[in-house]
Amino acid sequence: MTALTDDVFAALANPARRELLRLLLDGPRTVNDLASHFDMRRPSISEHLKVLRDAGLVSERKSGRERHYRLEAGPLMELQDWLHPYERFWRDRLKTLRHVLDEENS
Amino acid sequence: MTALTDDVFAALANPARRELLRLLLDGPRTVNDLASHFDMRRPSISEHLKVLRDAGLVSERKSGRERHYRLEAGPLMELQDWLHPYERFWRDRLKTLRHVLDEENS
DNA sequence: CCGGCAGGTAGGGGACTTCCTACATATGAA
DNA sequence: TTCATATGTAGGAAGTCCCCTACCTGCCGG
Numbered sequence: 001m002t003a004l005t006d007d008v009f010a011a012l013a014n015p016a017r018r019e020l021l022r023l024l025l026d027g028p029r030t031v032n033d034l035a036s037h038f039d040m041r042r043p044s045i046s047e048h049l050k051v052l053r054d055a056g057l058v059s060e061r062k063s064g065r066e067r068h069y070r071l072e073a074g075p076l077m078e079l080q081d082w083l084h085p086y087e088r089f090w091r092d093r094l095k096t097l098r099h100v101l102d103e104e105n106s
Numbered sequence: 107m108t109a110l111t112d113d114v115f116a117a118l119a120n121p122a123r124r125e126l127l128r129l130l131l132d133g134p135r136t137v138n139d140l141a142s143h144f145d146m147r148r149p150s151i152s153e154h155l156k157v158l159r160d161a162g163l164v165s166e167r168k169s170g171r172e173r174h175y176r177l178e179a180g181p182l183m184e185l186q187d188w189l190h191p192y193e194r195f196w197r198d199r200l201k202t203l204r205h206v207l208d209e210e211n212s
Numbered sequence: 213c214c215g216g217c218a219g220g221t222a223g224g225g226g227a228c229t230t231c232c233t234a235c236a237t238a239t240g241a242a
Numbered sequence: 243t244t245c246a247t248a249t250g251t252a253g254g255a256a257g258t259c260c261c262c263t264a265c266c267t268g269c270c271g272g
Contacts, residue, residue: 006121013119014230015112025195031249044231046250065239065248073196080189083182089131090179120260137219150261152220171218171269 004078011055012079016040017048021057024071031067110184117161118185122146123154127163130177137173 011017016038023034035045049069052058056075061068117123122144129140141151155175158164162181167174 009115009119009124013115016230018115021192025191032247041232042248043233043250047230050250067249071192071195073192073199076189076192077196080186080193083186083189085131086127086177086179086182087186089177090183093179122260138217146260147262148219149221149263153260156220173219
């Protein structure tokens, strides 16, 4: 298990890269296939894929002259762990809010 | 409910801003209090707080000449929603992996 | 009123991001 | 072998980010 690094947050900060991840939810795809969904030149897609690869969010498998990129959700599951304290915070605030509303209603 | 925007991902892309959120888990704090935890000048902290505010991740309450910043976890809970499809993907992959291992063991 | 403190804003420098157009590399097909 | 296809890499332009040093506003206490 790699630790959740800066790279993951930085990778997610770009909408094209998030869209790439979303496309990969349906399964592995080639670079050209992925690029066809964007209004952007292919080399830029290659660069985005490199950022995602360096963050551990995708992996690549060579097959002839194609490369199939596959989603690696591990870092995103670590992001979920990162969120846990905030979820607790959020629940506490909702509970408090509910109490206040109950007081006012009684 | 505000939709999960680019602003939230962009705000989280900076380690100082993530640290600010973490500090605010313990409750509201003033700018000077927050700044004291960083090796960075106060105006930069103000700027980071503005980014967080624009993303809806913190709110501000004036009290005399101080301003108390409070964590607003709402956008982070939307981030959790954003993660859901990836969690499903992750679970499926684990299940598949387990099947493969079972086959090999039998 | 006046000095000092809390905090925001302006402007700028340096590094980084993101896109582009060439160009390089490798593999499949004819 | 020779051409075309799939992809990566180089280098550069434009924009953005992040930090800084002034500087400004507003509130408190004497």
